[in-house]
Amino acid sequence: MSWTDERVETLKKMWADGQSASQIAKELGGVTRNAVIGKVHRLGLSNRAGAEPAEAAAPKAEAPKPKAEPKAAKPAPAPAPETEAPVLETKSANPGATPPRPKIIPAGQPLPPQPSANEISPEALAKVNAVEKKAKKITLMELTERTCKWPVGDPATEDFWFCGLPVQQGKPYCEAHVGVAFQPMSSRRDRRR
DNA sequence: CCCTGATTCGC
DNA sequence: GCGAATCAGG
Numbered sequence: 356m357s358w359t360d361e362r363v364e365t366l367k368k369m370w371a372d373g374q375s376a377s378q379i380a381k382e383l384g385g386v387t388r389n390a391v392i393g394k395v396h397r398l399g400l401s402n403r404a405g406a407e408p409a410e411a412a413a414p415k416a417e418a419p420k421p422k423a424e425p426k427a428a429k430p431a432p433a434p435a436p437e438t439e440a441p442v443l444e445t446k447s448a449n450p451g452a453t454p455p456r457p458k459i460i461p462a463g464q465p466l467p468p469q470p471s472a473n474e475i476s477p478e479a480l481a482k483v484n485a486v487e488k489k490a491k492k493i494t495l496m497e498l499t500e501r502t503c504k505w506p507v508g509d510p511a512t513e514d515f516w517f518c519g520l521p522v523q524q525g526k527p528y529c530e531a532h533v534g535v536a537f538q539p540m541s542s543r544r545d546r547r548r
Numbered sequence: 549c550c551c552t553g554a555t556t557c558g559c
Numbered sequence: 560g561c562g563a564a565t566c567a568g569g
Contacts, residue, residue: 358560375552390562392553397560401554496569499550 356385358394370395479534486531491519503529505536 356362362383369379376395377388395401487507493516498504503518504527520529528536 377551387562388553389564393555393560393562396554497550501550 356383363394363398366391366394367398367400370400479531482531483535486518486520486529489520490516492516493519503527503532505529505532 358366365383366379369382370376374382375388376391380386380388380391383391490507491502492507493502495517497519498517501522503520503522505518506515507518508515518529518532520531522528523530523533526533526536
């Protein structure tokens with residue numbers, strides 16, 4: 356592969372967009388992130404000062420600021436720390452998942468979107484509880500595309516961490532958490548009348 | 549361990 | 560010019 360005009364453009368665009376070298380390399384294909392970085396430097400745009408505070412417009416994970424949380428302190432698992440990583444699917448929320456039952460609810464906030472105590476298979480829940488014990492308990496900064504992003508605890512307290520176990524290919528969570536996060540859309544209660 | 553970008557240097 | 564190897568850092 357060579358740096359055709361087109362490829363260079365994609366590179367420029369993505370780089371300016373804050374994409375990481377590896378992501379760009381993946382997108383382009385046929386090159387490694389080293390190649391991308393090398394090219395970036397040769398093009399003289401190493402410093403993403405092109406237009407943005409570099410730091411503010413592209414960082415990886417820096418989303419859930421535990422601080423000011425106007426809404427609920429511990430809503431349903433709304434992890435996906437990726438501020439805007441286009442590669443990751445931040446879309447799919449968790450249709451009804453009530454992971455760890457928070458024992459504490461910070462302020463007198465009305466109960467968070469307690470997504471209906473869905474009929475999540477008791478087994479799945481049990482599995483989650485079991486998993487929480489051996490979770491890696493990683494921090495926000497330690498999340499990657501292959502670490503379970505299931506949040507545990509209250510973001511407003513020190514007792515907050517992410518599962519961190521190996522994710523299930525493609526999914527943002529580990530097997531156990533995928534189990535409670537993505538319900539088949541009905542746990543047999545589709546009695547439509 | 550995973551990942552990031554930066555640099556070097558033989559090709 | 561290119562990019563693997565390596566470095567420095569989170």
